[in-house]
Amino acid sequence: MKPETHPFPLFRLIAASLLVFSFHAVVDASDRIKIVLVAGSIKKADRPGHHDYTGGCRLLKNLLEQNSGVTAILVKGGWPKDETVFENANSIVFYSDGAGKQAYLQTPQRVALIQKRVDQGVGIVNIHQAVEFPPQYVRQSVEWTGEFYSRALSGRGHWDSAHESFPDHPVTNGVTPWKIKDGWLNRIQFPGGMKGITPLVWSGKQHQGSPAGGDPDIVAWVYQRKKGGRSFSFSGLDAHSAWEKTGMRQLLVNGILWSAGVEIPAKGANCTANKDLIHSFQTPREPPAQPEKKKPKHPTAAR
Numbered sequence: 001m002k003p004e005t006h007p008f009p010l011f012r013l014i015a016a017s018l019l020v021f022s023f024h025a026v027v028d029a030s031d032r033i034k035i036v037l038v039a040g041s042i043k044k045a046d047r048p049g050h051h052d053y054t055g056g057c058r059l060l061k062n063l064l065e066q067n068s069g070v071t072a073i074l075v076k077g078g079w080p081k082d083e084t085v086f087e088n089a090n091s092i093v094f095y096s097d098g099a100g101k102q103a104y105l106q107t108p109q110r111v112a113l114i115q116k117r118v119d120q121g122v123g124i125v126n127i128h129q130a131v132e133f134p135p136q137y138v139r140q141s142v143e144w145t146g147e148f149y150s151r152a153l154s155g156r157g158h159w160d161s162a163h164e165s166f167p168d169h170p171v172t173n174g175v176t177p178w179k180i181k182d183g184w185l186n187r188i189q190f191p192g193g194m195k196g197i198t199p200l201v202w203s204g205k206q207h208q209g210s211p212a213g214g215d216p217d218i219v220a221w222v223y224q225r226k227k228g229g230r231s232f233s234f235s236g237l238d239a240h241s242a243w244e245k246t247g248m249r250q251l252l253v254n255g256i257l258w259s260a261g262v263e264i265p266a267k268g269a270n271c272t273a274n275k276d277l278i279h280s281f282q283t284p285r286e287p288p289a290q291p292e293k294k295k296p297k298h299p300t301a302a303r
Helices: 011-029 055-065 108-119 135-147 242-245 248-260 275-280
Strands: 034-039 071-073 091-095 125-126 154-162 179-184 197-202 218-224 230-234
Touching: 034 055, 034 179, 034 248, 055 071, 055 091, 055 242, 055 248, 055 275, 108 125, 108 135, 125 135, 125 248, 135 230, 179 218, 179 248, 197 248, 218 248, 230 248, 242 248, 242 275
Parallel strands: 034 071, 034 091, 091 125, 125 230
Antiparallel strands: 154 179, 197 218, 218 230
């Protein structure tokens, strides 16, 4: 007599299938990289491309999502209406004015929210003037980015620089040389003795883009934060046209993805763009108001 067989109960088969499906769903979700791009407020009337934080972040969304598994969320106006957008973020990017104009430093509640994400190891990226925190937030600046900008000690301005050599680091993978006249913040202060800091790009009026300028000329760096997590900072990108520089664009995309914990390919992350695509993201602006010309005073007629 054959031994009695017991077919696998249908409900168990369904449950097993659901378990397998759920497992794959969790794996797929965990493999996704979420990056929140926070664009600072921009002036309606301004030179086209100047401090175009919205246009830059719109372009960044396109560039970042050229890489498999990456989702970029755009936030306009400096701060989201729905703060839950920061939940499950792998990295938060701030591209904005600085010196306290950052919307994320406007209230203690906002600062606390970002601090919570920092404590969780979320990547932090600051672009252009966003690297300049006001004096009352020096502690956050040092903890989040490894540096602080001092109006008394640091420098800023527009000058030409040529960037031809880069240190060996995942963020510089595939980065090609570029020349530019950009708006820079330099003479950044690194109070931790450069611990955890890796300089990537230098720029100064004397040495231009050469690393010979040393620590005072650092304008891009990464920071392995003491309590865990990665930060990337770049003080250039004053004008939207800077995105046309392939090497600079590569550095920015690599840096953001690195901050999110992504392994950067040897050739660099995908960030293909031509001039037409770049300028299609530029924000339309009204011409800035021109100062009224004073009428010349007529001398009193001689008597």
